[in-house]
Amino acid sequence: MRIAVIDDSAARAQVIAAGLHEAGLQDVHVFLERHGVAAKLEVTAPDVVLINLENPSRDVLEESFALSRVLARPIAMFVDQSDEQAIAEAVDAGISAYVVDGLRKDRIKPILDLAVRRFHAFAKLQAELNEARGQIAERRTIDQAKLLLMRRRGLDEPAAYKLLRSHAMRSNRRIVEVAEALLVAENLLGKRYEPRCRAHRISAARGCRFADPGARTRLCRGRGP
Numbered sequence: 534m535r536i537a538v539i540d541d542s543a544a545r546a547q548v549i550a551a552g553l554h555e556a557g558l559q560d561v562h563v564f565l566e567r568h569g570v571a572a573k574l575e576v577t578a579p580d581v582v583l584i585n586l587e588n589p590s591r592d593v594l595e596e597s598f599a600l601s602r603v604l605a606r607p608i609a610m611f612v613d614q615s616d617e618q619a620i621a622e623a624v625d626a627g628i629s630a631y632v633v634d635g636l637r638k639d640r641i642k643p644i645l646d647l648a649v650r651r652f653h654a655f656a657k658l659q660a661e662l663n664e665a666r667g668q669i670a671e672r673r674t675i676d677q678a679k680l681l682l683m684r685r686r687g688l689d690e691p692a693a694y695k696l697l698r699s700h701a702m703r704s705n706r707r708i709v710e711v712a713e714a715l716l717v718a719e720n721l722l723g724k725r726y727e728p729r730c731r732a733h734r735i736s737a738a739r740g741c742r743f744a745d746p747g748a749r750t751r752l753c754r755g756r757g758p
Contacts (some may be wrong), residue, residue, distance in 0.1 A: 534558060534560065534580045534581065534645075534649075535560040535562070535577070535578070535579045535580045535581075536553060536558055536560065536561050536562070536579055536580065536581055536582075536583060536645065537561075537562045537563075537564060537574055537577055537579035537581075537582045537583065538550060538553075538561060538562065538563045538564065538583045538585070539564045539567065539570060539582065539583070539584045539585070540563070540564075540565065540584075540585040541565060541567070541587075542565075542585075542587065543565055545585055545587070546563045546565060546585070547563075548638065549583065549585060549636070549638075549641060550563055551638070552637075552638030552639070552641045552642075553641060553642070555638065556641065556642035558642065562577050562579065567596065570600070571600055571603055571604065574604060574606075575604075579606065580606070580607070580649065581606065581607040581608070581609065581645050581648055581649055581652075582604065582606055582607070582608045582609070583608075583609050583610075583611070583641070583645065584597055584600075584608060584609070584610045584611070585610075585611045585636060586610065586611065586612045586613075587612075587613050594612075594619055594622070594623075595622075597610060598622055598623065598625075598626035598628070599626075601626045601627050601628050602626055602627060605627075606652070607629045607645075607648045607649045607651070607652035607653075608627070608628050608629055608630075608648065608652075609628075609629060609630040609632065609644050609645055609647075609648040610623065610628050610630070610631050610632070611632045611636040612631070612632070612633055612634075613633070613634055614633065614634065620633075627652075627655070629647075629648035629649070629651045629652040629655075630644050630645075630647055630648040630651065632644060671709040674709055674712045674713055674716065675694075675697065675708060675709055675712045677712070677716055678693075678697060678711070678712030678713075678715045678716055679693040679694055679697065679712075680693075681715060681716065681719055682696060682697070682715075697711050697712060697715075
C-alpha cells in the first residue's frame with residue numbers, strides 16, 4: 534500500500550513514517566509543503582493519504598477539506614484539537630477518518646485500514662446510487678418515447694414498447710438509445726399540422742386553402758376521416 538504523509542513538521546513526519554515502517558508499510562512518501570501538493574499527489578498516486586495537523590487554523594482545515602474533495606482517495610486526518618463544526622465539515626468533505634488527539638505509532642496502521650475500508654464502502658454506495666438514478670432516467674426516457682409513439686402512431690403501450698425494442702434489435706442499439714434518438718428527432722422536427730379528414734389531406738398535399746388549420750376546422754366539422 535502506497536501512503537502519502539502530509540505534515541508541516543519534518544520531525545513529526547519522520548515519526549509517522551517510522552511507525553508505518555514498523556507496521557510493515559515501506560512505500561511511504563512524505564510531503565512537507567502544502568503548496569502544489571494536489572498535483573504532486575496525482576503523480577504519486579497513493580492508496581491512502583495521511584494528513585497530520587498539530588493545531589490547525591480554520592484556513593488550514595478548509596484547505597485540507599478542499600484537497601479531500603479533489604483527490605477522491607481515502608484520507609485519514611489527525612488533529613490535536615477540533616470542534617463540532619470542523620468534524621461536520623470533515624464528514625461532508627469525504628474525510629474517511631478524522632482523529633482528534635490520537636496520533637500514536639501503534640494506532641496509525643489500524644486507522645489507515647479503517648479509512649480505506651470506509652472510503653471503498655462509501656464509493657460503492659455512491660456507485661449504486663448513481664446506477665439507480667441512471668436507471669430511473671432511462672425508464673423516463675423510454676416512457677416518453679412510448680407516449681410519443683402512442684400519440685403519433687395510435688398504438689397502445691405494449692405495441693409502442695415492442696416497436697422500440699424491435700428497432701433497437703435491428704440497429705444493434707439499446708432501447709434507451711433508440712428512445713433518445715426518437716425524442717431528439719421529435720424535438721428537431723417539432724409538431725406538424727396533419728389534416729384530419731381524407732379530403733383535406735389531399736387538399737393539403739395539393740397546396741389548396743384547406744391546408745389552413747382554420748379553414749380545416751370550419752369545413753371539417755362533423756366529418757370523419
